[in-house]
Amino acid sequence: MVRSKFKDEHPFDKRKAEAERIRQKYSDRIPVICEKVEKSDIPTIDKKKYLVPADLTVGQFVYVIRKRIKLSPEKAIFIFVDDILPPTAALMSAIYEEHKLPVHPNTFGEEWEEIPQ
Template identity: 50%
Template sequence: MAEEPFEKRSTEATRIRAKYPDRIPVICERSARSCLPDMEKKKFLVPGSMLCGEFKYIVHKHLSQGGTPLSSDQTIFLFVGSTSPKTGALMSEVYEQYKSQDGFLYITYSAENTLGSGDGDLWSIDTWFHKIASGTRHQQTVGGVGAQQRCHKELATC
């Protein structure tokens, strides 16, 4: 997506934000170091009220619908630059903090947690943030069927 000229991307993002002010224009691509497949669709227009964890579910679903099915327990990690957003963060908050100069929010996905855990484990982002916040080693579940249904109803693609 970055191969499109800056002015074209900027014009597109401005047009989208004017037409859909409560939506976030996202470009989501595979991390260069990831072994996961590319997604067919890379541009998303998501509600600002969507949680990052819900968007992660959408990415997982799009990857599963591709040529190489993913197992339901395979964890996907999302990154904005070198930062991994909290699963409970609103997409509007992430957008305001990390949007690019062209008006898009660029997110990459990977099957590996490049942040690491320091003790040899690979943790899901949900688990990692829970451990950091609580100082425990317990897993926390985010999302569920209600979140999945909400994602299906609210997600629109460009």
């Protein structure tokens, strides 16, 4: 399992509290943490926290990230959620519900990048 630097740096309780706060404030948005694997040769992304529309698909999210890092068409990127490659047609809201933080064992200080619909 690839370890998330974000999870290492931010305690579970704070991540959970921020996710809940964001979902209350932006009920039509999904909070997403996006990190690249350390050994990857793709460009570093400028932000790791995103608020994505609930009806955005995984494929559309990948497109947004590709544009953001200005990735050339011949380069591939893969989005993993808990070491699982979700289907590109899956809605981000469905992926969030499947993989959201458990009730027991959030994040502060950074601004969330809102992805327009």
